[in-house]
Amino acid sequence: MPPHKFSITMNTQRKKTIYKEIHLDNKLTQGEALAKQQIHNADHILDQTGLDIVTCGSCGCVNIVDVAKEVQECYSCGYTDDTSSFPSIFFNGMTISREVTLEEEFLTWYLGGSDQEQYDTISSIGRRVVEQLQESGSAVLNVADLMNESLDVYLEERKR
Numbered sequence: 817m818p819p820h821k822f823s824i825t826m827n828t829q830r831k832k833t834i835y836k837e838i839h840l841d842n843k844l845t846q847g848e849a850l851a852k853q854q855i856h857n858a859d860h861i862l863d864q865t866g867l868d869i870v871t872c873g874s875c876g877c878v879n880i881v882d883v884a885k886e887v888q889e890c891y892s893c894g895y896t897d898d899t900s901s902f903p904s905i906f907f908n909g910m911t912i913s914r915e916v917t918l919e920e921e922f923l924t925w926y927l928g929g930s931d932q933e934q935y936d937t938i939s940s941i942g943r944r945v946v947e948q949l950q951e952s953g954s955a956v957l958n959v960a961d962l963m964n965e966s967l968d969v970y971l972e973e974r975k976r
């Protein structure tokens with residue numbers, strides 16, 4: 817195969833915070849390896865020691881609690897309640913927040929969805945790149961172009 821050029825141009829100006837649930841069984845989603853590792857680490861600690869890393873339901877301080885105990889007491893503020901009032905920090909399905917550009921947010925949506933949808937999207941990008949390579953010997957794909965093509969659907973789905 818001849819060498820080819822494939823570039824995604826990002827505009828880093830406009831930023832926004834997005835919230836994302838991290839699920840261990842979602843294999844295709846990019847950029848979540850570090851968050852998944854934290855969940856694995858926390859699970860490992862819990863399995864080996866029976867200790868969980870939580871936050872106090874009253875003051876928010878991080879506590880390490882013995883999950884076998886029915887009642888937990890915050891070391892910082894003295895708040896006492898059952899374990900459900902001391903939520904885990906790391907768990908399968910936890911939400912992380914990230915500051916992203918509009919382009920990144922769009923790409924997360926564009927490349928997201930079910931495993932089948934993700935596969936279809938990546939296949940269509942591949943076909944597009946191949947067509948361009950065959951026509952002109954190089955291929956360029958811009959986030960801005962993808963946004964322009966899908967903007968109506970994107971904006972409609974964002975409202976949900």
Ligand SMILES: [Zn+2]
Nearest residue numbers: 872875890893
């Ligand atoms: Zn507390």
